[in-house]
Amino acid sequence: MIKVLLFAGLKEQLQTDVLHIEVNRYEGGLTLKQLKQQLQQDYPEISEALSQAMFAVNEQFAADDTLLRSNDQVAVIPPVSGG
Amino acid sequence: MSANEQTESHKFQIVREPIEVTDVVNKVIHPHAGAVNTFIGTVRELTGGRRTVRLEYEAYEPMALKQFRRIEGEITEKWPQARVAITHRIGLLEISDTAVVIAVSTPHRAEAFEASRYAIERLKEIVPIWKKEFWEDGQAWIGDQKETVRYPQGRPEGLSHD
Numbered sequence: 001m002i003k004v005l006l007f008a009g010l011k012e013q014l015q016t017d018v019l020h021i022e023v024n025r026y027e028g029g030l031t032l033k034q035l036k037q038q039l040q041q042d043y044p045e046i047s048e049a050l051s052q053a054m055f056a057v058n059e060q061f062a063a064d065d066t067l068l069r070s071n072d073q074v075a076v077i078p079p080v081s082g083g
Numbered sequence: 084m085s086a087n088e089q090t091e092s093h094k095f096q097i098v099r100e101p102i103e104v105t106d107v108v109n110k111v112i113h114p115h116a117g118a119v120n121t122f123i124g125t126v127r128e129l130t131g132g133r134r135t136v137r138l139e140y141e142a143y144e145p146m147a148l149k150q151f152r153r154i155e156g157e158i159t160e161k162w163p164q165a166r167v168a169i170t171h172r173i174g175l176l177e178i179s180d181t182a183v184v185i186a187v188s189t190p191h192r193a194e195a196f197e198a199s200r201y202a203i204e205r206l207k208e209i210v211p212i213w214k215k216e217f218w219e220d221g222q223a224w225i226g227d228q229k230e231t232v233r234y235p236q237g238r239p240e241g242l243s244h245d
Contacts, residue, residue, distance in 0.1 A: 008215070075146065083203055083206050
């Protein structure tokens with residue numbers, strides 16, 4: 001199982017701050033890019049926002065080809081606006 | 084954890100209460116420092132002619148703290164004697180409330196100004212903190228300071244993967 005953390009507008013749109021994805025269902029593993037595509041399929045209402053977001057794996061920005069493992073914590077990071 | 088490590092980790096904070104500016108400044112005071120530059124980011128009422136009544140900040144806290152340390156690392160690479168402390172407030176803030184305080188000390192003033200500027204610009208690029216603006220007639224999470232940013236590379240510019 002991997003956790004996908006949501007923040008800000010995405011959290012409000014889906015009315016949850018975490019999604020759970022069973023990574024073992026994907027033969028040959030699941031990359032971050034594939035996860036993104038899966039989320040876009042499952043939640044078309046946030047598809048555009050997902051394409052603009054960055055992704056972090058275990059609190060580090062991660063590239064699309066990152067292979068996800070069970071217990072990984074993925075975070076969807078929409079464009080930031082702190083300060 | 085040693086007392087020194089405790090002080091170190093304490094240099095970067097995300098808080099829900101008002102920020103004491105002096106507390107942040109005191110963290111970078113050092114005998115080798117001859118200049119301390121403090122940046123204070125406050126809640127602005129007017130953005131693009133639109134009146135904000137209040138703001139809400141949200142953070143991905145553990146990662147935001149790591150990113151603060153990353154900014155510190157980038158700064159000490161450029162200005163090896165610099166000391167940095169950052170406190171960001173989250174939750175609901177009113178107009179003129181302090182959202183962020185950055186203190187930088189260096190031996191001489193020029194680097195203190197430069198490093199302070201560097202810290203706030205990087206914070207706005209790579210730290211997972213978001214603000215929601217509440218107006219008299221609506222509200223929205225702000226994507227970036229211009230409300231137009233996209234990440235064609237999938238990440239902010241100048242940011243390599245770890």
